[in-house]
Amino acid sequence: ARKDLTGLRKYLEPWLPTDLAPILVELPVEDLASIFRCAGRSLGAATFGYLPLVSQKKLLRLLSQEQAAALLNELPSDDRTAFIDSLPLDVAMQMLSLLSPEERKVAQALLAYPESSVGRMMTLDFIAVRPEWSVAEALDYIRENGYDRETLNVIYVIDEQGRLIDDVRVRRFLLAAPDRKVSDLMDGNVPHLAATDDRAHALDLFRKYDRIALPVADDGGKLIGIVTVDDILDVADAEATEDIQKLGGSEALDEPYITIALGRMVKKRASWLIVLFLGEMLTATAMTFFQGEIEKAVVLALFVPLVISSGGNAGSQAATLVIRAMALGEFTLGQWWRVMRRELAVGLALGLILGAVGFLRIAAWSMFSDVYGPHWLLVAETVGVSLVGIVLWGSLTGSMLPLILKRLGFDPATSSAPFVATLVDVTGLVIYFGVAYAFLSGVLL
Amino acid sequence: ARKDLTGLRKYLEPWLPTDLAPILVELPVEDLASIFRCAGRSLGAATFGYLPLVSQKKLLRLLSQEQAAALLNELPSDDRTAFIDSLPLDVAMQMLSLLSPEERKVAQALLAYPESSVGRMMTLDFIAVRPEWSVAEALDYIRENGYDRETLNVIYVIDEQGRLIDDVRVRRFLLAAPDRKVSDLMDGNVPHLAATDDRAHALDLFRKYDRIALPVADDGGKLIGIVTVDDILDVADAEATEDIQKLGGSEALDEPYITIALGRMVKKRASWLIVLFLGEMLTATAMTFFQGEIEKAVVLALFVPLVISSGGNAGSQAATLVIRAMALGEFTLGQWWRVMRRELAVGLALGLILGAVGFLRIAAWSMFSDVYGPHWLLVAETVGVSLVGIVLWGSLTGSMLPLILKRLGFDPATSSAPFVATLVDVTGLVIYFGVAYAFLSGVLL
Numbered sequence: 001a002r003k004d005l006t007g008l009r010k011y012l013e014p015w016l017p018t019d020l021a022p023i024l025v026e027l028p029v030e031d032l033a034s035i036f037r038c039a040g041r042s043l044g045a046a047t048f049g050y051l052p053l054v055s056q057k058k059l060l061r062l063l064s065q066e067q068a069a070a071l072l073n074e075l076p077s078d079d080r081t082a083f084i085d086s087l088p089l090d091v092a093m094q095m096l097s098l099l100s101p102e103e104r105k106v107a108q109a110l111l112a113y114p115e116s117s118v119g120r121m122m123t124l125d126f127i128a129v130r131p132e133w134s135v136a137e138a139l140d141y142i143r144e145n146g147y148d149r150e151t152l153n154v155i156y157v158i159d160e161q162g163r164l165i166d167d168v169r170v171r172r173f174l175l176a177a178p179d180r181k182v183s184d185l186m187d188g189n190v191p192h193l194a195a196t197d198d199r200a201h202a203l204d205l206f207r208k209y210d211r212i213a214l215p216v217a218d219d220g221g222k223l224i225g226i227v228t229v230d231d232i233l234d235v236a237d238a239e240a241t242e243d244i245q246k247l248g249g250s251e252a253l254d255e256p257y258i259t260i261a262l263g264r265m266v267k268k269r270a271s272w273l274i275v276l277f278l279g280e281m282l283t284a285t286a287m288t289f290f291q292g293e294i295e296k297a298v299v300l301a302l303f304v305p306l307v308i309s310s311g312g313n314a315g316s317q318a319a320t321l322v323i324r325a326m327a328l329g330e331f332t333l334g335q336w337w338r339v340m341r342r343e344l345a346v347g348l349a350l351g352l353i354l355g356a357v358g359f360l361r362i363a364a365w366s367m368f369s370d371v372y373g374p375h376w377l378l379v380a381e382t383v384g385v386s387l388v389g390i391v392l393w394g395s396l397t398g399s400m401l402p403l404i405l406k407r408l409g410f411d412p413a414t415s416s417a418p419f420v421a422t423l424v425d426v427t428g429l430v431i432y433f434g435v436a437y438a439f440l441s442g443v444l445l
Numbered sequence: 446a447r448k449d450l451t452g453l454r455k456y457l458e459p460w461l462p463t464d465l466a467p468i469l470v471e472l473p474v475e476d477l478a479s480i481f482r483c484a485g486r487s488l489g490a491a492t493f494g495y496l497p498l499v500s501q502k503k504l505l506r507l508l509s510q511e512q513a514a515a516l517l518n519e520l521p522s523d524d525r526t527a528f529i530d531s532l533p534l535d536v537a538m539q540m541l542s543l544l545s546p547e548e549r550k551v552a553q554a555l556l557a558y559p560e561s562s563v564g565r566m567m568t569l570d571f572i573a574v575r576p577e578w579s580v581a582e583a584l585d586y587i588r589e590n591g592y593d594r595e596t597l598n599v600i601y602v603i604d605e606q607g608r609l610i611d612d613v614r615v616r617r618f619l620l621a622a623p624d625r626k627v628s629d630l631m632d633g634n635v636p637h638l639a640a641t642d643d644r645a646h647a648l649d650l651f652r653k654y655d656r657i658a659l660p661v662a663d664d665g666g667k668l669i670g671i672v673t674v675d676d677i678l679d680v681a682d683a684e685a686t687e688d689i690q691k692l693g694g695s696e697a698l699d700e701p702y703i704t705i706a707l708g709r710m711v712k713k714r715a716s717w718l719i720v721l722f723l724g725e726m727l728t729a730t731a732m733t734f735f736q737g738e739i740e741k742a743v744v745l746a747l748f749v750p751l752v753i754s755s756g757g758n759a760g761s762q763a764a765t766l767v768i769r770a771m772a773l774g775e776f777t778l779g780q781w782w783r784v785m786r787r788e789l790a791v792g793l794a795l796g797l798i799l800g801a802v803g804f805l806r807i808a809a810w811s812m813f814s815d816v817y818g819p820h821w822l823l824v825a826e827t828v829g830v831s832l833v834g835i836v837l838w839g840s841l842t843g844s845m846l847p848l849i850l851k852r853l854g855f856d857p858a859t860s861s862a863p864f865v866a867t868l869v870d871v872t873g874l875v876i877y878f879g880v881a882y883a884f885l886s887g888v889l890l
Contacts (some may be wrong), residue, residue, distance in 0.1 A: 001483070015808065020632075020634070023634070047556065050655070089515065125762075138618065142617060142619055142620075143620055146616060146619065146620055151618035151656065152614075152615075152619060153598045153615070153616075169597075170597070170598070170615060170616075170619070171591060171597035171598075171615075174584065174587055174588060174591065174597060174619075175520055175587075175588055175591055187465075189465070189468070206678065206680070207678065210495070210675040211675075211750070212598065212657060212674070212675075229657070229674050229675070229678070230656075230657075230674070232678065233651065233652065233674070233677065233678060233681060234652075234681060236678060236681045237652070237681060237684070237773065238673065240681070240682075240688075240689070241769050241773065242687075243689065244685070244688065244689055244692065244765055244768075244769045245765060245766060245769065247689065247692060247693065247765065247862070248692065248761050248762050248764065248765020248766060248862055249758055249761050249762050250762045250765070252768065253766065256770065256773075256775045257766050257767065257769070257770035257775060258770055258775045258776045258780075258784070258787075262790050262791060262794075264789065265787070265791055266791050266794045266795060266798075269759075269762050269791065269795060270794075270795055270798050273755070273759060273762070273795055273798070273799060273836075274757075274798065274799070274802060276754075276755070276758050277751070277755055277758075277799050277802055278802075280750065280751045280754050280755065281751060281806060283750040283751055283754075284747050284748055284751050287521045287746065287747040287748075287749075287750070288747055288816055291743060294739075294746055295743050296745050298739055298740050298746075299737060300742075301732065301739055301743075301746040301749070302729050302732040302733055302736065303729055303732075304732075304749060304750060305725065305728040305729070305732070305749060305750060305753060305870055305874070306722070306725045306726060306728055306729050306748075308750060309721075309725050309728075309757075309866070309867065309870060310718070310722055310725065312460070312863070312866070313694055313717075313718055313721050313722075313753075313863040313866075313867075314714075314718060315466035315865050316693050316694050316719075316861075316862055317693050317694050317695045317714050317718070317863075319693065320689055320690060320692065320693020320694070320695070321690060321693060321695065321702050322702065323689075324686050324690065324702070325702035325703060326748070328682060328701075330684065330701050330702055330703045331703045335703075338703065339703070340711070342702075342703075342707065345707050346707055346710055346711050349707075349711045349715070350711060350714060350715055350718055353711075353715050353718070353719065354718060354719070354722050357719060357723075358722070361726060372732055373691055391718075415760055416761075417692075417693055417694070417862040417863065418754075418757070418758040418761050418762075418862065418866075421754070421757070421758075421863075421866070422754065422758075425750055425754060429750070
């Protein structure tokens with residue numbers, strides 16, 4: 001095997017670590033461990049971040065402590081933060097103890113930032129130059145110091161105190177005459193993040209500015225790290241996943257569905273199901289309240305699921321559309337009346353459509369059978385009219401609830417499809433029996 | 446105003462168009478038109494792509510035909526494709542007629558690719574060098590030809606027929622000795638797209654390789670364009686939006702919620718609401734079937750919404766989690782049994798939890814009142830047991846339906862929360878009255 005490894009090392013040599021990494025991750029972890037042992041450290045370090053968490057853990061167990069330490073010290077700081085963050089506290093401490101004093105300080109500083117903050121995902125591997133240098137000097141500096149930096153697509157300009165002055169895309173250095181000053185390339189426009197910013201804010205800035213990387217500055221304006229767009233694609237995926245899972249009526253899993261422990265999955269799903277169940281119990285209470293009406297006209301009970309679920313469906317639609325539009329920054333809270341106006345119009349239209357369908361369905365059935373009794377026309381009117389009200393009400397509730405939650409400082413995605421449906425179910429019953437009373441009082445009731 | 450414009454032009458000069466664009470888009474369209482008239486064409490071209498569609502259209506109307514033509518000719522090819530694509534056919538044709546013959550050929554070729562294909566989002570502004578050149582020659586070539594290229598972060602290597610050989614990040618050129626050959630920088634690893642690939646496939650490749658740009662090659666291997674990561678972030682957002690909107694039980698809007706015409710929004714939402722309504726009508730049919738039971742024991746009707754909505758909620762959860770996991774590529778169709786095993790376990794656990802809560806709720810109320818009659822214990826048992834069955838059934842349906850839809854070639858996200866809820870409502874009624882019959886037959890029924 002020794003000979004094989006030498007051959008392998010020779011074979012791997014001309015490849016750039018970041019190009020090799022996506023191919024290597026498809027090998028079994030055991031083979032990876034062999035490759036990591038024989039190949040250069042930088043290959044292992046670049047590959048590690050691409051591996052799923054399970055493989056990362058397994059791989060570290062397969063390496064000797066010395067090899068593991070070498071690997072951890074070599075990892076890009078953002079990948080290392082993400083990895084250590086996902087470990088139980090005791091294992092995380094062991095990992096930290098493997099780091100060199102300097103790297104440990106870096107790792108601890110990054111881990112000290114709040115979860116899902118920019119600090120947790122930033123990397124310290126950037127290149128910064130000074131405004132008074134010439135382009136040729138800057139290029140020499142990049143050539144000497146750039147090899148192990150995560151991105152060289154953007155070069156940062158700092159003053160003597162390390163404060164961020166500007167970011168200049170490397171293309172400008174390439175295109176500029178070598179004797180021009182770095183300050184000639186600057187445009188004075190440098191959107192930047194704070195390490196304590198939420199990652200969702202970083203996502204918004206990337207969406208807005210179409211950048212490849214954004215710098216992170218501390219309170220004093222000092223450049224302390226950068227966030228790169230490949231991590232932002234992960235953030236966009238993670239934020240969408242969180243929203244989607246909440247919209248589906250469960251807590252965000254924070255782990256892949258296919259590998260999360262069953263106990264944790266039950267916990268994340270049960271909590272909302274129980275809340276919804278307790279809410280839905282109000283339907284039983286409401287139904288009890290109308291028990292007398294049901295006894296007199298059982299025909300009313302037949303349409304209860306149909307009528308109230310239509311309100312729930314309309315509400316789910318509205319809530320989902322509004323939540324996604326908010327996540328993408330399509331409108332601000334101040335424009336709530338605009339959303340409400342839209343839902344008033346759309347909800348009314350949808351209600352009239354469903355009401356008509358419902359009325360025609362009951363009328364059609366009653367032409368050929370007497371399943372809905374002699375007063376079928378009144379029943380059909382009751383169902384039709386209450387559908388208009390319930391669908392309109394569902395659309396309004398579904399669209400306004402996310403705005404209200406946001407206003408109160410909660411995550412709008414909490415108003416999930418099932419949550420809105422439950423809320424509308426209860427009020428829908430009241431609307432339905434109210435309309436029934438108006439139409440059928442004196443006849444059936 | 447003339448004087449102002451000269452001042453403005455002077456003020457804008459040192460700024461790079463792509464840095465200025467995100468700031469300019471916040472100005473009123475009228476001011477933008479003035480700036481576009483006086484500033485260089487490249488500024489207008491870079492800014493245009495950042496504008497929302499409404500402003501783009503308004504802006505073109507404010508410019509003279511000559512100015513509009515200049516702007517359109519100058520636009521990056523991907524931005525232009527996206528803009529023309531969103532216009533009604535007749536306006537699109539007018540726009541095409543404003544282009545120079547060369548640019549028109551480009552635009553028509555890009556527009557000929559299917560919607561949501563890679564061809565529609567690719568740009569032709571890339572830099573390609575030859576493997577036998579030296580690094581110094583390549584850098585000179587980049588300096589001469591690079592200014593108006595969309596990205597210089599990756600340099601492509603092609604042979605004399607224009608076939609793609611490799612992609613090399615520009616950092617390697619920066620870090621290499623000037624007398625080395627371009628071929629020394631190549632690693633032979635060049636993941637690439639076809640112009641007819643779906644944009645979701647491009648998204649997967651970007652997720653996997655963490656690249657800043659990916660090349661697009663035709664059937665003969667010729668390099669025809671590139672796709673950049675900033676457009677991919679838009680694709681990730683758009684794909685997530687589509688999934689979320691479908692999950693919420695409407696068609697994908699394909700336009701921002703806040704600006705889509707109300708008529709189109711009603712159409713997109715009504716279609717699914719009607720389908721769901723027709724499906725939910727089966728509950729009325731099922732209820733009619735059990736009308737006799739309800740007449741004998743009205744108490745059963747009280748819990749109908751509670752019991753069936755719990756199944757719907759569990760189903761929404763399962764469907765949402767499974768659909769998102771599939772979108773992120775967490776598992777393949779072949780692993781359906783693994784998903785099913787998980788949902789069997791989780792669904793049973795959730796069912797037992799809700800069943801217990803439901804049983805206790807009815808028992809507790811009955812301690813202090815006789816609202817549920819003398820046979821409250823049997824009623825509580827009926828509700829508890831049917832909840833176990835319905836929640837389990839909901840979880841299984843919700844998780845398997847997306848897989849079945851995918852297997853049949855449909856979009857899994859079609860099995861929205863409301864869709865699954867409706868499906869489970871009907872079967873839930875059958876389970877509920879079946880259990881009721883087993884427990885209450887001879888007593889209440």
